[in-house]
Amino acid sequence: MTTQEIVSKLWNLCNVLRDDGITYHQYVTELTYILFLKMAKETGAESQIPAAYRWDELTAKSGIELKKFYKELLAYLGENCTGRVREIYQGAATNIDEPKNLEKIITTIDGLDWYSAREEGLGNLYEGLLEKNANEKKSGAGQYFTPRVLIDVMTRLMKPQPGERCNDPACGTFGFMIAAHQYVKEHTDDFYDLNADEAKFEREEAFTGCELVHDTHRLALMNAMLHGIDGPILLGDTLSNAGKALHDFDLVLTNPPFGTKKGGERATRDDFTFPTSNKQLNFLQHIYRSLTTEVNRNGRAAVVLPDNVLFADGDGEKIRCDLMDKCNLHTILRLPTGIFYAQGVKTNVLFFTRGTSDKGNTKEVWFYDLRTNMPSFGKTTPLKKEHFADFEKAYEAEDRHAVQDERWSVFTREQVAEKGNSLDLGLIRDDSVLDYNDLPDPADSAEEAAANLEEAVDLLMSVVKELRALEVQD
Numbered sequence: 294m295t296t297q298e299i300v301s302k303l304w305n306l307c308n309v310l311r312d313d314g315i316t317y318h319q320y321v322t323e324l325t326y327i328l329f330l331k332m333a334k335e336t337g338a339e340s341q342i343p344a345a346y347r348w349d350e351l352t353a354k355s356g357i358e359l360k361k362f363y364k365e366l367l368a369y370l371g372e373n374c375t376g377r378v379r380e381i382y383q384g385a386a387t388n389i390d391e392p393k394n395l396e397k398i399i400t401t402i403d404g405l406d407w408y409s410a411r412e413e414g415l416g417n418l419y420e421g422l423l424e425k426n427a428n429e430k431k432s433g434a435g436q437y438f439t440p441r442v443l444i445d446v447m448t449r450l451m452k453p454q455p456g457e458r459c460n461d462p463a464c465g466t467f468g469f470m471i472a473a474h475q476y477v478k479e480h481t482d483d484f485y486d487l488n489a490d491e492a493k494f495e496r497e498e499a500f501t502g503c504e505l506v507h508d509t510h511r512l513a514l515m516n517a518m519l520h521g522i523d524g525p526i527l528l529g530d531t532l533s534n535a536g537k538a539l540h541d542f543d544l545v546l547t548n549p550p551f552g553t554k555k556g557g558e559r560a561t562r563d564d565f566t567f568p569t570s571n572k573q574l575n576f577l578q579h580i581y582r583s584l585t586t587e588v589n590r591n592g593r594a595a596v597v598l599p600d601n602v603l604f605a606d607g608d609g610e611k612i613r614c615d616l617m618d619k620c621n622l623h624t625i626l627r628l629p630t631g632i633f634y635a636q637g638v639k640t641n642v643l644f645f646t647r648g649t650s651d652k653g654n655t656k657e658v659w660f661y662d663l664r665t666n667m668p669s670f671g672k673t674t675p676l677k678k679e680h681f682a683d684f685e686k687a688y689e690a691e692d693r694h695a696v697q698d699e700r701w702s703v704f705t706r707e708q709v710a711e712k713g714n715s716l717d718l719g720l721i722r723d724d725s726v727l728d729y730n731d732l733p734d735p736a737d738s739a740e741e742a743a744a745n746l747e748e749a750v751d752l753l754m755s756v757v758k759e760l761r762a763l764e765v766q767d
Contacts, residue, residue, distance in 0.1 A: 294406035296413040300421035306401055309394050319388045321426045322508050325515050326367060326385055327351075327402060329378075332415050332519065335407050341378050346370060352403055359399075360392040377523075381514050384507065416471070416519040423466050423512060428672070439468060439548045439597065440632055446681045447546055447595040447642060448472040450688055455481055455491060457499065457543035457590075462531040462579060464502030467513040469546040471520050474500050496523050503527040503539060532575050533561045540583045543590055548597035549576035551638060566615065569608040573598050577643075578612055581620050584647035592647035597628075600639040603716040610714045617655035617706065617714075620645040624688060627662045627719060629680075631670040639664070644688075655706050659693055660719020662700040 307320045315323070333339045334348040344350075346366045354362050364387060371382035389395045410418050420441075427438030453459055453473040461469045477495060478484060484492040500517075501524045504510040510528045517526060529535040550572055562568070565578050577598065584592030602609065603625075616622055624644040633640065648654035661684045668674045687693065687701045694703070702719050709716065 294409050296410060296418050296421060299405055299410055299418055300425060302401065302405065303422060304425045306398055309397055310389065313388070313390050313394055315388050317426055318508065321422060322511060323388060324398075324422065325512060326382065326387075327398060328419070329381060329515060331402050331407075335411060336415070341374070341376065342370070343374070348403075352399060355396055356392050359396055360387075360389075363387060363395060377514055377518050380528075381511055381518075385511075414519075416516065416521075419516055419519050420466075420468070420471070423468075423516065438465060440676050441468070442676050442678055442681070443597070443628075443632065443642075444468050444472045444546075445678070446685065447597075448476050450644070450685065451544055451546060451593060451595050453477055453544050455487055455495065455499075458541065458585075459500050459544045459546065460539060460542045460583065461502040461547045462536065462539055462545065462583070463547050463549040463576060464504050464513055464526065465509055465548070467502055467516045467522075467526065469548075470500040470502055470522065470524075471516060473544070473546060474520060474522055496521060498524055500524045501526065501539075503529055503531045503536070505530050530561075531579055532572070534563060536562060536579055537564060539579070541585050542583050543585055543592055545580050545583060545594040545596070547576070547580065547594075549573055551599055567608045567611050569612075571601070571605065571609070573602050574605065574609055574612050577602060577616065581616050581645065581647065584620075586647055586649050588649050594643075594645055594647075596643050597640055598643055600641065600717065602643075603641065603718075606713075613714050613716060616645065617658075617709070618652050619654060620647050621654045621656070622658055622716075623655075624659045624661070625716060625719065626684060627660065627664045629664050629667040629670055629676070632676050657703050657705045658709060658716065658718075659687075659701065659703045661687055661698075662702075662719055662721045665700075665721050665723050 303324065307315070307317060310320055310323075330342065330346075330348045330351060333342055339347050346369055351359075351363065351366065367382055367385040367387060370378055371385050372379075374382065387395070389398075423438065424441065448469070451473075453476050455477055459470060459473045461467070464470060474495070477499070481487055484495055487495065500522050502513060504513050504526065505528075507528065510526065513526050517524070527535070527539075531539060562575070562579070564582075565575060567574070567578065569575060577596065580594050580596055584594060586592065603613075622643065622645040626642040626644070628640045628642065630639055646654075663680070663684060667680075670676045683698055683700070687696045687698055690696050693701075699721055702721075704712075704718055709718070712718065
């Protein structure tokens with residue numbers, strides 16, 4: 294049984310729970326509680342779980358007894374354990390009322406082909422479930438789930454290195470950090486090229502995150518654990534003063550949440566130069582301030598942001614200017630529409646490198662338009678790696694000016710300033726829309742229409758004259 298088949302089987306169990314009023318997101322959270330115990334048994338990691346609350350104890354019970362024991366187990370692990378176990382189960386409560394439904398889930402999980410799952414990677418299995426959840430519109434999870442192909446492209450271009458401190462300040466289910474961790478593993482022979490201290494750093498310190506939503510934070514912890522990552526994942530708000538602790542990073546990869554803060558209030562951070570109620574602008578400030586400025590390091594970021602960040606005036610313009618001063622904002626990728634749950638949202642990826650000084654770091658900004666004259670992406674037309682191939686070539690070209698691609702364009706810092714410091718640039722002509730510039734001059738068109746009408750009237754009058762003449766002859 295492949296990982297994909299296991300994912301489908303587990304996902305189909307959600308149908309069993311609909312009668313219990315369980316939402317997709319609650320189901321994934323519930324699966325996390327149960328899968329953790331099973332995976333701990335399969336990986337030989339049960340030592341962190343008290344003997345009385347391990348997988349075999351759960352499978353030995355049924356009916357009302359099972360339901361009662363399961364509730365007791367959740368409470369005990371969340372209150373009395375330590376480390377990741379406590380973090381995952383803290384505040385845990387079941388939404389399953391019907392004992393036979395709970396029993397069916399446990400029995401199904403116990404009967405799966407766990408040998409195959411281990412071979413393909415338990416982390417892959419769990420990520421498959423998270424992706425299913427994100428793709429199910431009713432779950433609402435796609436709001437925080439970034440398409441895997443986009444995560445991989447951003448990670449590949451940013452090239453995380455061993456020894457670097459990587460962070461996602463709005464980490465969702467931890468997808469970016471898992472991709473960065475995987476990239477380093479692949480380039481170091483699963484860390485075997487590193488010495489013991491270096492490998493320990495990768496496992497325990499290199500990949501970190503922060504997540505505001507408790508249930509999502511739980512999924513992130515589980516995801517990290519299954520991928521062998523023990524770096525801290527904070528439960529909290531990066532835009533509060535707690536976020537001040539997130540700094541001195543070599544690499545930030547992230548897709549911050551869209552929208553404004555609840556009630557439209559400004560961020561509670563007291564160290565932002567330009568406080569605003571726009572979440573993305575605040576996250577952008579946090580990100581470029583969190584990058585290291587050390588000369589021998591390479592503080593850099595790739596960030597998914599909606600279009601409004603590119604053109605918002607007032608504080609928006611000030612933040613863009615500050616970004617272009619403190620960092621080299623070298624590339625903006627205009628993303629296609631339809632790749633996120635919120636269909637109408639137009640997004641971009643901003644790539645920038647922190648300068649060692651605070652002024653004049655951006656000389657020119659390159660744009661790649663992957664939006665115009667592109668298919669409408671969604672379930673029927675999924676976004677694939679191939680769609681990014683030309684962009685990656687242009688991005689990594691030794692001489693960007695030599696690249697021959699109509700989607701690739703550049704604006705100097707002076708040209709950006711002339712446009713009011715707006716970065717809403719780089720889009721090519723849309724072949725599906727009539728270009729206003731191609732229309733003739735309105736005055737000329739009116740004159741031509743009048744002339745044609747006059748000609749038509751003259752022709753009609755001549756016909757009338759001929760008919761009158763015929764009448765006279767008769």
